[in-house]
Amino acid sequence: MEQIIVNGLYLGAQYALIALGLTLIFSLMNVLNFAHGQMYVLGGFVTYTVVAQFKMPFIVGLIAAAVILAVVGALVEKYLFAPVIKKSKREESTMLLAAGIAFLLDAIILLVFGEKQRGLPKIIDGVFNWDFIIIMPYDRIVIGFVAIAMIVTFILFMQYSRTGRAMRALAQDKVAATLMGVAVDRYSMIGFALGASLAGLVGGLLVSITGINLGMGGPASIKAFIMIMIGGAGVISGAIAGGFILGMLESVGLTVLAEYGDITYLVIFASLMVFLALRPQGLMGKPWG
Amino acid sequence: MMTKKNGFFILLFLIFLYVLVPWLIQVTGRTDLLYTFSAVALLSIASAGVWLTFFIGRINIGQGAYALVGGYVSAVLIMQYGFNFWLTLPLAGLFCAVLSVFIGLPILRLRGVYFAMVTLVLTEVMRLTALALPITKGAKGITSIPLPAELSIAGMTLIPSFTSLSNPKVGFYVMSITLMVIAYAVLWRIVNSRLGHLCKSLQQNEELSASIGINTAYLRILTYSISSFFGGITGAAFVAISQSIYPSSFQVTDSVNFMLNCFLGGLGFVFGPLLGTLILYFGWDLLFATGKYQLLIYSSVLIALMLVLPNGVMSLFGQKKVKS
Numbered sequence: 001m002e003q004i005i006v007n008g009l010y011l012g013a014q015y016a017l018i019a020l021g022l023t024l025i026f027s028l029m030n031v032l033n034f035a036h037g038q039m040y041v042l043g044g045f046v047t048y049t050v051v052a053q054f055k056m057p058f059i060v061g062l063i064a065a066a067v068i069l070a071v072v073g074a075l076v077e078k079y080l081f082a083p084v085i086k087k088s089k090r091e092e093s094t095m096l097l098a099a100g101i102a103f104l105l106d107a108i109i110l111l112v113f114g115e116k117q118r119g120l121p122k123i124i125d126g127v128f129n130w131d132f133i134i135i136m137p138y139d140r141i142v143i144g145f146v147a148i149a150m151i152v153t154f155i156l157f158m159q160y161s162r163t164g165r166a167m168r169a170l171a172q173d174k175v176a177a178t179l180m181g182v183a184v185d186r187y188s189m190i191g192f193a194l195g196a197s198l199a200g201l202v203g204g205l206l207v208s209i210t211g212i213n214l215g216m217g218g219p220a221s222i223k224a225f226i227m228i229m230i231g232g233a234g235v236i237s238g239a240i241a242g243g244f245i246l247g248m249l250e251s252v253g254l255t256v257l258a259e260y261g262d263i264t265y266l267v268i269f270a271s272l273m274v275f276l277a278l279r280p281q282g283l284m285g286k287p288w289g
Numbered sequence: 290m291m292t293k294k295n296g297f298f299i300l301l302f303l304i305f306l307y308v309l310v311p312w313l314i315q316v317t318g319r320t321d322l323l324y325t326f327s328a329v330a331l332l333s334i335a336s337a338g339v340w341l342t343f344f345i346g347r348i349n350i351g352q353g354a355y356a357l358v359g360g361y362v363s364a365v366l367i368m369q370y371g372f373n374f375w376l377t378l379p380l381a382g383l384f385c386a387v388l389s390v391f392i393g394l395p396i397l398r399l400r401g402v403y404f405a406m407v408t409l410v411l412t413e414v415m416r417l418t419a420l421a422l423p424i425t426k427g428a429k430g431i432t433s434i435p436l437p438a439e440l441s442i443a444g445m446t447l448i449p450s451f452t453s454l455s456n457p458k459v460g461f462y463v464m465s466i467t468l469m470v471i472a473y474a475v476l477w478r479i480v481n482s483r484l485g486h487l488c489k490s491l492q493q494n495e496e497l498s499a500s501i502g503i504n505t506a507y508l509r510i511l512t513y514s515i516s517s518f519f520g521g522i523t524g525a526a527f528v529a530i531s532q533s534i535y536p537s538s539f540q541v542t543d544s545v546n547f548m549l550n551c552f553l554g555g556l557g558f559v560f561g562p563l564l565g566t567l568i569l570y571f572g573w574d575l576l577f578a579t580g581k582y583q584l585l586i587y588s589s590v591l592i593a594l595m596l597v598l599p600n601g602v603m604s605l606f607g608q609k610k611v612k613s
Contacts, residue, residue, distance in 0.1 A: 026402065030402075032402045032405060032406070034545075080592060080596070083596060084595055084596060084599055087596075087599045088599035088600065092343075092348050092552075092556075093552065093595065093599050093600075095348060095405065095548070095552070096548075096549055096552040096553070096591070096595050097592060097595045099545050099548075099549060099591075100549075100588050100591035100592040100595060101588075101592065103584060103587065103588035103591065104585070104588035104589060104592060106584060106588075107582075107584035107585035107587075107588055108585065110581070110584065111581065111582070111585060218541060218542070222409065222410065222413055222541065225406040225409060225410065226406075226410060228406075229403065229406055229407065229410075233402055233403065233406075262420070262421070263417070263421050265413070265417055266414065266417040266418060266421055269410055269411075269413065269414040269417070270414070272407075272410065273392070273395060273396065273407070273414075274395070276395060276396065276399065276403075276407060277394075277395030277396070277398070280398050280399045280403060281403070282403075
């Protein structure tokens with residue numbers, strides 16, 4: 001039982017980080033970033049390349065992933081999303097764009113990094129063993145804590161920094177924020193860059209544990225969608241709650257439902273439908289997003 | 290609505306589809322194109338369904354789910370219960386329509402991005418269900434499904450058995466094109482009817498239309514089930530062509546593609562999804578020659594199209610616009 005909870009917390013911390021980036025982008029621009037999973041994969045590959053091929057320390061790889069993804073995010077926002085949002089008659093058009101970008105990133109990853117599964121050696125060896133009640137490799141514990149630290153940093157940043165305040169203001173009410181002198185264009189770009197770099201960071205963190213391959217992007221996006229549906233789209237606390245809930249459900253499901261075959265996600269999906277029927281806006285979302 | 294000029298164009302279009310295209314293929318000897326055209330025709334039916342949900346202001350990324358369900362219904366009925374394929378085709382559509390009522394009741398209360406995400410998840414649910422259920426035979430799928438048998442009413446042969454045809458591909462082509470023509474005729478009729486105008490009011494402002502006495506919940510379910518009916522038909526017809534179905538036959542990518550077809554063709558135009566499907570499918574096929582750069586070029590073109598024509602390719606020819 002304790003083992004299941006620890007596993008759930010560990011998964012939840014990673015998931016919450018992915019969901020945070022997605023929800024940040026959604027809250028600022030009302031864009032559902034289909035390419036989020038691909039950004040996560042790209043981050044993983046960047047870290048892999050920096051660490052395994054350029055023989056740099058792991059932390060440098062992480063920073064490289066965050067920086068490169070931030071640049072990619074900023075460029076995508078400035079040159080692709082911003083013009084389309086301005087020109088299009090319907091705001092859903094950004095979904096086509098996002099899907100196109102997902103394909104594009106897939107293609108770029110395929111051309112630059114290839115289709116092989118890539119992984120890094122463990123950053124710390126050894127297994128934490130507490131009387132066989134909780135068994136957890138040390139590297140997973142470290143990654144879990146790093147993820148939680150990042151979540152805390154992100155919350156503090158959004159809560160107390162000038163940029164964070166500006167972005168929260170934008171998410172709440174675009175017109176009012178503009179009237180108060182918030183530069184919408186600039187903060188949309190920063191927000192998108194930040195969301196993308198969060199995705200890249202998770203990819204970088206996980207490359208030493210689960211490894212990374214091209215096909216992981218789509219499923220990662222779907223998981224992120226589930227998380228922000230549970231928590232409520234565009235709400236930071238909701239994304240964190242959604243991440244931890246999904247991590248916990250997955251951990252419990254894999255143990256409890258193991259004898260019935262691979263149906264954990266089927267059960268999660270089905271319960272999600274029921275949950276959304278009762279509470280369409282998620283746990284903490286505003287009605288109708 | 291149905292002016293003389295329009296009728297003339299439709300006639301020309303039909304002649305083009307039924308006579309000219311098969312003749313051209315015969316002459317040039319590119320019989321592989323028959324399959325491509327059949328696929329485009331069938332996929333455009335599913336896209337038409339997605340377009341209909343767009344018409345009530347919902348982004349539907351779950352059409353792949355219904356195509357999968359329709360395919361399995363048809364396959365199971367043929368293989369396990371010995372049904373005639375032609376009977377399973379409407380049954381598959383109906384099954385999807387009924388299923389979509391149950392699924393739609395909770396999820397159609399959602400809007401915007403929430404609905405989009407839920408339908409996307411739905412596709413994944415169906416794939417997992419197909420993997421888990423015993424009747425669908427899991428990952429092995431259902432294979433070696435016989436070609437469509439003869440359809441006869443009171444001894445009169447309406448459709449000959451496909452095994453007796455010299456080239457079943459032509460048969461499938463005619464079947465797909467006919468289904469497509471019917472689907473788009475229905476779609477066009479719906480859009481230009483009272484129902485269509487009511488749907489349009491939903492798209493613009495749901496609260497307002499509810500306040501003037503439109504039963505919005507009923508309308509939403511109705512349009513969603515028609516849309517899913519189209520999805521089921523596509524799935525069932527595809528099973529007949531490929532003679533097999535697997536849980537991976539229709540997945541998230543397909544659902545996304547159905548949505549892209551609508552966007553690309555133009556959301557304001559009834560024939561938008563048809564054009565979008567044609568462009569996307571052929572574009573992808575043509576780019577096959579570029580090898581590993583296929584996906585790169587394809588996605589770049591997609592993005593560029595979005596930047597240049599954010600309201601769809603059909604917006605280039607404005608006259609076919611849905612009368613508002």
